Amino acid sequence: MTSSAILRNLRGFILAIGTIADLVGSRVSMGHMRQGTALPAITFHLTGASRGLTHAGADGFITTEIQLDIWSADPDTTTHDELELITDQLLELHGFSGAIGAEPVDLVEVTNDLYLYEPEPGLHHRILELAIHHQE
């Protein structure tokens, strides 16, 4: 299985988490956020993929690195609380093993949790990095 297969299935996987689907509707997309998208919303990007190697050669394992971005507006509005709720749900993916869509994964690690404010147009941006370990 390739990193692209993980990417193809990730949207559906995230939307299968009930709390998240309730909050973002269908606003989960790969790539940057479309202009005029209602908030909160989630975007994601592939930021890296590395193949495991031993002295004997490739070990058949891949680590796919994904950046998940959760977006909300001003912290005084409901969407900021929603951002926290969504983030909490996604943080629970740490330690997950099972399947993303039909693709089996050995382990999901949340390797980073960052926050960034984007002054123009005033967006709160929570960034989670996932390392997804799976076989080729």
Add this chain to the structure above:
Amino acid sequence: MPRSTTKVQSTKLLRQLRHLAQLGESLEQATRPSAELLATDARRRAPEDTGRLKRALRVLDSEVTKDRATWSVGVDDPGRVHIAIYLELGTSHAGPRPFLRPAARANRKRFSASIASELRRELASRVRP
């Protein structure tokens, strides 16, 4: 006589153990090459525009305690700090173009090897008979 011999060896051993205990002081030298390696690779990976961001990427400072060395690698140019952050992490209208995180990930094994090699060298010089 045997007692005297024992005493001499103990003193030597104690001196060597004392040197080993002070090895923490060498952490800064042992880890600096890894920080330099990270900065060099991040410069190579950074998006090229005017070149100002690449030029500004360097080892900024270090914080060293008895058993831990922390290095900061980043942008030493106030006019490029925000650009670097938004390139690395992306914005609502442009995806991330990371250069620091991939450099850190790609060199993880080299960091370990380099630190181990530096510490081995230091250790050898301190406990030389």
